[in-house]
Amino acid sequence: MAAYGGIDLGGTKIQTAVLDQDHSVLGSARRPTPTSGGPADVAREIEAAMRDAAKAAELKTGDLAGVGVGSPGVIEAGNVTSARNLPGWEGSFPLAKTLEKSFGCEVQVGNDVQVATDAEFKLGAGRLYQSLLGVFWGTGVGGGLILDGKPWTGRGGAGEIGHVVVELDGARCTCGRIGCMEAYAGRKAMEEHVSEQVEKGRKTDLFKLMKERDRTRLTSGIWARALEHGDKLATHTIERAVRALGAGIASVVNVLDVEGVIIGGGLGVRLGHPYAERIAEAMQPHLFNDAQPPHVHVAALGDLGGAIGASLLLRQES
Amino acid sequence: MAAYGGIDLGGTKIQTAVLDQDHSVLGSARRPTPTSGGPADVAREIEAAMRDAAKAAELKTGDLAGVGVGSPGVIEAGNVTSARNLPGWEGSFPLAKTLEKSFGCEVQVGNDVQVATDAEFKLGAGRLYQSLLGVFWGTGVGGGLILDGKPWTGRGGAGEIGHVVVELDGARCTCGRIGCMEAYAGRKAMEEHVSEQVEKGRKTDLFKLMKERDRTRLTSGIWARALEHGDKLATHTIERAVRALGAGIASVVNVLDVEGVIIGGGLGVRLGHPYAERIAEAMQPHLFNDAQPPHVHVAALGDLGGAIGASLLLRQES
Numbered sequence: 001m002a003a004y005g006g007i008d009l010g011g012t013k014i015q016t017a018v019l020d021q022d023h024s025v026l027g028s029a030r031r032p033t034p035t036s037g038g039p040a041d042v043a044r045e046i047e048a049a050m051r052d053a054a055k056a057a058e059l060k061t062g063d064l065a066g067v068g069v070g071s072p073g074v075i076e077a078g079n080v081t082s083a084r085n086l087p088g089w090e091g092s093f094p095l096a097k098t099l100e101k102s103f104g105c106e107v108q109v110g111n112d113v114q115v116a117t118d119a120e121f122k123l124g125a126g127r128l129y130q131s132l133l134g135v136f137w138g139t140g141v142g143g144g145l146i147l148d149g150k151p152w153t154g155r156g157g158a159g160e161i162g163h164v165v166v167e168l169d170g171a172r173c174t175c176g177r178i179g180c181m182e183a184y185a186g187r188k189a190m191e192e193h194v195s196e197q198v199e200k201g202r203k204t205d206l207f208k209l210m211k212e213r214d215r216t217r218l219t220s221g222i223w224a225r226a227l228e229h230g231d232k233l234a235t236h237t238i239e240r241a242v243r244a245l246g247a248g249i250a251s252v253v254n255v256l257d258v259e260g261v262i263i264g265g266g267l268g269v270r271l272g273h274p275y276a277e278r279i280a281e282a283m284q285p286h287l288f289n290d291a292q293p294p295h296v297h298v299a300a301l302g303d304l305g306g307a308i309g310a311s312l313l314l315r316q317e318s
Numbered sequence: 319m320a321a322y323g324g325i326d327l328g329g330t331k332i333q334t335a336v337l338d339q340d341h342s343v344l345g346s347a348r349r350p351t352p353t354s355g356g357p358a359d360v361a362r363e364i365e366a367a368m369r370d371a372a373k374a375a376e377l378k379t380g381d382l383a384g385v386g387v388g389s390p391g392v393i394e395a396g397n398v399t400s401a402r403n404l405p406g407w408e409g410s411f412p413l414a415k416t417l418e419k420s421f422g423c424e425v426q427v428g429n430d431v432q433v434a435t436d437a438e439f440k441l442g443a444g445r446l447y448q449s450l451l452g453v454f455w456g457t458g459v460g461g462g463l464i465l466d467g468k469p470w471t472g473r474g475g476a477g478e479i480g481h482v483v484v485e486l487d488g489a490r491c492t493c494g495r496i497g498c499m500e501a502y503a504g505r506k507a508m509e510e511h512v513s514e515q516v517e518k519g520r521k522t523d524l525f526k527l528m529k530e531r532d533r534t535r536l537t538s539g540i541w542a543r544a545l546e547h548g549d550k551l552a553t554h555t556i557e558r559a560v561r562a563l564g565a566g567i568a569s570v571v572n573v574l575d576v577e578g579v580i581i582g583g584g585l586g587v588r589l590g591h592p593y594a595e596r597i598a599e600a601m602q603p604h605l606f607n608d609a610q611p612p613h614v615h616v617a618a619l620g621d622l623g624g625a626i627g628a629s630l631l632l633r634q635e636s
């Protein structure tokens with residue numbers, strides 16, 4: 001029986017998985033994404049993480065029928081250009097070719113958010129729908145679209161839901177623009193917001209939790225913990241994010257009238273159903289067709305969705 | 319040679335046209351939309367306006383191969399329900415059947431904004447593109463989508479670009495919601511804004527021009543005249559509208575990455591190219607992929623676009 005590899009290349013972690021033909025996970029692994037060096041260093045960690053997953057599945061990478069990679073940046077014929085959140089990756093790097101040499105099998109590279117949306121559409125929470133908006137709430141906020149049963153990528157740059165404007169004279173986004181949804185809801189922007197508030201004298205346990213857990217960033221797990229503790233600044237910051245997500249997602253639904261909205265990403269999956277419901281509630285006052293809101297679900301494939309979606313790149317016929 | 323009728327049923331006016339097979343206009347007419355009564359009264363004015371156009375084309379409605387209507391409201395099998403901006407039209411009215419009886423030919427009813435977008439796609443400023451956003455800037459702000467060469471209507475309610483949120487705690491929209499693009503850019507909302515400013519003591523010639531031209535509303539022509547005169551409040555209000563349009567349209571482009579944006583509607587067509595350029599400039603700071611902005615054009619079919627688009631409903635194969 002053929003096995004496939006899937007790699008989700010994120011700004012924080014590299015998640016890999018090996019799947020059989022029926023999309024059952026035979027093994028998986030995770031490594032932190034290098035924070036220094038360049039594309040070749042990142043590629044080496046990708047290779048190691050894929051070998052870990054193959055080993056867990058009692059296979060070698062050469063046994064795989066192929067490996068798919070979901071990557072940030074601009075992707076063209078296996079080359080990845082200007083992948084933000086990855087170290088030293090401003091230029092172009094032949095990722096597919098590099099990994100093929102190392103793995104001894106075919107490698108396909110696709111857009112990280114789009115492959116995760118495809119996975120939810122084909123195997124996850126979006127299986128019942130023919131039109132779908134995937135919202136990946138993590139370091140940034142990415143979006144993927146399925147329209148009429150097919151991925152919609154526009155001229156190659158579609159899905160940037162994080163940069164929908166929700167406040168004309170609002171907060172500065174990590175992208176440099178003003179008032180983007182991500183300026184309120186992206187984990188990176190939220191961490192900056194909390195730091196500013198702390199400088200102004202507000203109290204929070206977020207950074208204490210970060211040190212206790214030996215982290216250098218406010219991870220999704222730390223946010224979840226702080227919310228459970230009733231940390232006021234964390235609660236306020238997440239509510240601010242939910243409000244922005246509600247307005248931004250409702251805006252897109254007003255224009256596209258999709259059947260379903262899938263909330264994924266590190267924060268989306270970690271905070272889960274209660275927060276997906278809060279986002280749906282925050283959408284409601286902005287929905288023009290409020291009698292027929294779209295169905296809102298948490299990504300059913302969880303943290304592995306990106307890697308599973310990447311493995312589907314090898315099986316476009318399925 | 320077969321001739322077709324097209325009707326654009328708007329909140330302010332009913333525009334009709336008769337076209338030959340090659341989409342050349344043989345005759346056209348315009349009547350104000352009734353402001354009181356109910357659907358039957360509106361239907362009578364539609365019939366009269368269509369007869370005027372047929373007469374101008376030296377034809378009778380019974381000679382037509384068919385008539386298309388672009389209508390607001392929810393459209394299902396020729397019935398129109400809850401058409402806002404039309405008097406007493408909360409319920410359902412069998413518009414196609416009523417007009418067929420009167421005209422003696424087949425009648426098809428479609429969504430007003432979508433047929434105008436289709437017309438620009440097939441015959442107007444969008445002919446070069448396979449993906450297109452139509453923005454109809456008038457009393458409200460409507461939107462139509464062409465994706466992959468086909469209209470995208472979602473579950474039937476897509477295209478509500480006027481209700482994309484551009485300011486979370488912003489102005490109240492005529493729809494009752496907060497911060498919609500239409501709350502800044504719709505002609506109705508702009509008129510309310512100007513009235514409030516006048517009550518606060520600001521000066522403007524807008525209402526003087528309205529009285530001189532014997533109007534009861536600030537029409538697109540009055541806005542254009544006031545802008546030419548350098549009226550400060552008019553200029554400020556239009557700039558505020560352009561800024562909201564820029565942010566809202568850019569948000570949609572960030573998600574869909576369409577090739578072209580067509581600016582139509584009463585104000586869009588009347589203010590024309592210089593203001594389409596200003597909207598493009600206002601989009602630029604919010605475009606995520608700012609190196610590859612979409613092409614922005616004024617609707618090439620002008621005021622007749624809606625009626626021409628409606629006539630295409632009879633010729634879906636063309």
